[in-house]
Amino acid sequence: MSGYPPPPDVIRGRVAWIFGDDFDVDLIIGVENIKYYDADVLRGVTMQAYDPDFVDKVEPGDVIVGGRNFGYGHPHYPPLVALRNLGVAAVIAESFSPGFWRGETYNGMPLITAPGITDHVRRWDPVEVDWRKARVTLPNAGTTLEGTPPSERVTKIIEAGGSLRLLLAEHRR
Amino acid sequence: MPQTITEKILARAGGVDSVRPGQNLPFRPDHMVAYDFPGYTDVMFRQMHEDFGITELAEPERYLVFIDHMLTKGDEKERDIHKVTREWCDFYGVTLHEAEGIGHQVAAELGYATPGRFLIHFDGHVSGLGAFGALGWGVRRDLLEAWVSGQIYLDVPATVRFDLTGEFGPGVDNRDLVHAIIGRLGADGCAHQVMEFGGPGAEAMSIDRRQGLCGMAMFTGAVSAIFNPDGRALDYADAVARSPYEPVASDPDAEYSSRHTFDLSTIEPQVVLPGSARSANTHGVSELDRTEVTKAFIGSCASGRIEDIRDAAALLDGQKVSAGVELNVVPTSAEIHRQAEREGLLDVLRTAGANIHTSSCDFCFGYQKPLQPGEKCISTGVLNISGRMGSTASEIYMGSASTVAASAITGKITDPREVMNR
Numbered sequence: 001m002s003g004y005p006p007p008p009d010v011i012r013g014r015v016a017w018i019f020g021d022d023f024d025v026d027l028i029i030g031v032e033n034i035k036y037y038d039a040d041v042l043r044g045v046t047m048q049a050y051d052p053d054f055v056d057k058v059e060p061g062d063v064i065v066g067g068r069n070f071g072y073g074h075p076h077y078p079p080l081v082a083l084r085n086l087g088v089a090a091v092i093a094e095s096f097s098p099g100f101w102r103g104e105t106y107n108g109m110p111l112i113t114a115p116g117i118t119d120h121v122r123r124w125d126p127v128e129v130d131w132r133k134a135r136v137t138l139p140n141a142g143t144t145l146e147g148t149p150p151s152e153r154v155t156k157i158i159e160a161g162g163s164l165r166l167l168l169a170e171h172r173r
Numbered sequence: 174m175p176q177t178i179t180e181k182i183l184a185r186a187g188g189v190d191s192v193r194p195g196q197n198l199p200f201r202p203d204h205m206v207a208y209d210f211p212g213y214t215d216v217m218f219r220q221m222h223e224d225f226g227i228t229e230l231a232e233p234e235r236y237l238v239f240i241d242h243m244l245t246k247g248d249e250k251e252r253d254i255h256k257v258t259r260e261w262c263d264f265y266g267v268t269l270h271e272a273e274g275i276g277h278q279v280a281a282e283l284g285y286a287t288p289g290r291f292l293i294h295f296d297g298h299v300s301g302l303g304a305f306g307a308l309g310w311g312v313r314r315d316l317l318e319a320w321v322s323g324q325i326y327l328d329v330p331a332t333v334r335f336d337l338t339g340e341f342g343p344g345v346d347n348r349d350l351v352h353a354i355i356g357r358l359g360a361d362g363c364a365h366q367v368m369e370f371g372g373p374g375a376e377a378m379s380i381d382r383r384q385g386l387c388g389m390a391m392f393t394g395a396v397s398a399i400f401n402p403d404g405r406a407l408d409y410a411d412a413v414a415r416s417p418y419e420p421v422a423s424d425p426d427a428e429y430s431s432r433h434t435f436d437l438s439t440i441e442p443q444v445v446l447p448g449s450a451r452s453a454n455t456h457g458v459s460e461l462d463r464t465e466v467t468k469a470f471i472g473s474c475a476s477g478r479i480e481d482i483r484d485a486a487a488l489l490d491g492q493k494v495s496a497g498v499e500l501n502v503v504p505t506s507a508e509i510h511r512q513a514e515r516e517g518l519l520d521v522l523r524t525a526g527a528n529i530h531t532s533s534c535d536f537c538f539g540y541q542k543p544l545q546p547g548e549k550c551i552s553t554g555v556l557n558i559s560g561r562m563g564s565t566a567s568e569i570y571m572g573s574a575s576t577v578a579a580s581a582i583t584g585k586i587t588d589p590r591e592v593m594n595r
Contacts, residue, residue, distance in 0.1 A: 022360050022451050024558065031559040069361035069394060073449050074556055098365050098396050099297060099313060106314045151197035153326040163318060164220070171321045173226040 004084055006161045007110055011089045011129040013061030015121045017050065023066055024073035025080065025100065034076040042082035060087030063127055067093065067118050071100020080104055090129050092117050092136055105154055108162030112136060114145040131158065175424035177332045178401050179367045182308045182421060186291040194331035194430070199324040204285050206294040207316060208239040208276050208534070209258040211250075213295060217317050218261040225321050232323065233266040237285060239276030240269065244533040245541045274506025274532040277301045277309075277388060277474040282508055284413035288402035288420035293319055298474045298555060300395070301388030304380055305410055306402030306420055308367075311391065330396050331430035332423075333363045337374025339438035344589035346484070347378070347386035348476065348553065348573035350435065352443035352455045355393055358433065360451040364394030366430060369423065374437045375400055380409055381478040388475045389555065392450040442576050442588055447557055447568040458576060463585035465497070468550035470562070471574045472503030472530075473537040476553030479509050479516075481574035485527075486518040488578040488592055494526035495584030500577075501542065503530045527581070539563040551580045 026034050033045045047054035064083065070093035080091075090110040094117060101111055110131035120141040121127070128137040132155060134147035150158065160166035174191050176184065184192045186200040207214050221227045230236065240258060243251045255271070262269040273279050277298050280286050288306035292299060297311025312318075312325060319325040335354070341347075355362065368390050370383070378386075383400050390398035400406065401422040410418065444461055446454040471477055471485055482504060494500045502522055504510035510532055513519050519529050535541035537554040543563025544550055550562060550569050557569035572580070575589035582592055 022449070024449060026558070031565050034560075069359075069364065072360055072394075072451065074558055074561070095361060095364060097361065098394060099311070099391060101365075102315060103313045151326075151328065153197055163315065164224075167318055167321055168224060171225055173228075 004108055004161055006108065006159050007089055007131060009130070009132070011061060011063065011110065011131060013059065013063055013089060013127060015065050015123055015125045015127055016058045016062040016088060017047070017054070018065045018118060018121060018123060019067060019070065021067035022069045022072040025071050025075050026073060028079035029082055034078055036078055037081060039085050042078060042085060046082040046086070055086055058086045058088065061089050062087060063090045063092055063129060064088055065092050065117055065121055068095050069097050070095070071097040071104070075100040075103060077103065077107070080107065080109060084109070090131060092127075092129065094118055105157060106163040108158050108160065108165070110158055113147040115147070116145055120145065175426040175428065177369060177423045177427040177429070178306065178399055178421055179308055179330065179332055179369065179397070180427070182289060182291050183329055185289070192329045194329050196329045197326055198329065199326050200291065201324050202293045202319055203235065203290045204237050204292045205235055205316060205319045206237045206239070206276065206280065206292055206299060208241050208296065209254055210242050211254055214238070215254060215257050217320060218257060220317060221321060227321060230265050230267070234268070235323070236265070236267040236320065237280070238262050238267055238269045239279060240271040241274065241276045241279070242534045242538070243540060244272055244531070245535045272533070274504070274508065275474045275534055278384070278478070278505040278509070281305060281384065282413060282506060284410070284415040287410040287414045287418035288406055289418055293325060297391040298388045300390040300397040301384045301474060303387035303390070303397055303399035304383035305406045306400060306422070308397055308399060310397050328365070331366045332369050332427070333366050333395070334429040334432045335368060335370045336372040336432060336434045337370055337378070337437055338372055338434060339374050339436045340377050341437050341440070344575045344593055345440050345442055346573050346575065347382040349440050349443045350437065351386055351389040351392065352445055352450065353435065353440050355450055356443070356452050356455040358393060360392065360449070361394040363390070366395055368393065368395045368398035369429070370398070370400050374435070376403055379480060380405055381480040384478065385475050385481070442573060442590070444576060444586055445557060445571040447559070447570060449558055450571070458572070458586065458588045461586060463587065464549060464570065465585050466551045466570070466580055467498060467548045468544060469498055469500040469577045469581035470536055470550060470552040470554060471577050472501070472505065473534070473554045474505065475555045476574050477503055477505035477509070479512050481553070482509070482513045482518050483516070484575045485578035486521040488575060488589060489525035489527065489582065490521050492525055492582050494581045497584050498581050500527040500581040501530060501536060502527050503536055504532050506532050536562065544569070551577050551586055553577055
């Protein structure tokens with residue numbers, strides 16, 4: 001769960017999906033499946049309610065986009081594990097629900113708050129994410145959005161590939 | 174510089190004179206709290222010992238563990254998880270409270286949450302301790318950071334101020350208020366901020382009501398919620414405090430990101446439709462069809478306190494739970510259970526046909542008597558996402574203890590004021 005390599009300085013990919021406001025991430029795999037971590041099981045249930053071919057279309061470096069309050073509800077970890085397994089490298093949203101933000105930041109996922117993002121993207125648009133600067137470049141829209149950069153601590157967490165790795169480097173005896 | 178109560182508590186915990194919203198700093202919580210649960214504590218226990226090589230704690234008194242989940246099956250899995258917890262606490266000299274009730278309540282009763290204290294937990298409902306002028310913050314897996322280092326990096330939150338006027342009308346309480354707040358401000362209305370309650374309506378609110386209100390903060394997007402400590406909170410704290418404490422309060426000219434006024438006397442009973450507590454699912458009970466229910470539940474860290482049980486007993490006194498409904502009542506703690514027994518409330522509920530259960534978290538997360546496919550439950554639990562209380566093909570409606578009790582009597586989701594008036 002916390003064993004992912006840190007992202008490149010600039011994440012280059014496509015917008016693999018656009019979710020709406022108050023999106024409950026458990027729906028990515030279906031609430032029946034929120035306790036599974038097995039990669040094959042997760043692959044079989046990922047995004048089935050939205051696009052049954054999603055797992056075959058998505059490529060490493062792709063990102064997902066969310067509306068306001070992305071991650072609202074009672075977020076479990078497996079849905080983002082499932083997306084990570086497919087290569088999804090960042091989540092860009094109008095805003096994030098605090099519980100989701102904290103849990104996924106712990107896991108080292110770059111979460112970029114970029115107000116206006118949902119007005120500027122369509123599915124499969126190319127996107128470049130400079131996650132340290134929270135800068136999102138959208139060539140098709142001819143736009144660059146800038147969010148609030150992560151704190152120094154969160155930057156370190158993402159660079160380490162998650163909080164557990166950073167804490168081990170700092171506090172292992 | 175004028176400060177809010179939250180900023181003052183964090184400044185002390187951060188060892189600095191003052192903090193301002195947006196700063197990211199390390200803070201030293203007074204207590205670092207967990208309940209044992211598979212995949213959480215057992216993993217953290219193993220990580221601390223094996224991965225971090227920690228064999229003793231510098232300040233074990235800052236750690237606090239509760240056993241309040243998984244207490245009702247008595248099977249091997251249950252015994253195993255609790256055994257691991259007991260052994261870990263024993264090894265490190267950490268205080269363990271087992272089967273004394275729901276930790277977010279027991280922490281208050283045992284004096285861990287006195288005014289001015291800063292507590293973290295992996296579970297966000299620790300925000301209920303804001304009733305006492307303590308700051309309780311749910312940090313999910315970042316609890317590990319505090320457990321291995323004694324401190325945790327957090328962004329200082331801005332504060333949203335709620336000025337409460339008036340008093341709750343009959344059949345209306347804190348549960349209706351929190352859903353009315355979500356209904357007006359949205360499910361992210363207080364995102365990444367702290368809710369601070371003040372004004373005459375806050376001063377008139379009982380401790381039980383304050384706990385239930387603060388404990389639901391996360392559904393507005395807030396990281397916590399808090400009341401400035403007043404006579405009620407200080408009286409409670411003085412009776413239970415384990416050590417001297419220093420109350421702090423917001424300065425009159427403290428800065429808030431926004432202010433909202435709610436007149437408690439105008440709020441009507443609220444019901445949340447199955448799915449989540451988002452505003453689109455939140456309705457005044459009078460707007461809704463009278464949906465039939467098969468289960469009714471009063472309990473959880475957000476309800477089940479003595480005033481909730483008194484409200485339910487007042488409605489059920491001389492009445493019967495509808496033939497098609499099973500009403501389960503779980504006092505929030507063993508202490509509350511004993512008090513409700515002394516007051517004769519549990520006998521009233523039993524006579525009406527309710528089942529009374531030993532205090533635990535087990536109903537609220539679908540572990541004890543899980544809902545079956547097709548069932549509809551009206552609940553004071555904290556969450557109504559699909560599958561939360563059992564089958565993903567069951568549905569959970571949420572409301573106050575009064576609304577649950579009234580609905581149990583009629584067998585349909587019912588405005589408690591109707592039952593009171595008949």
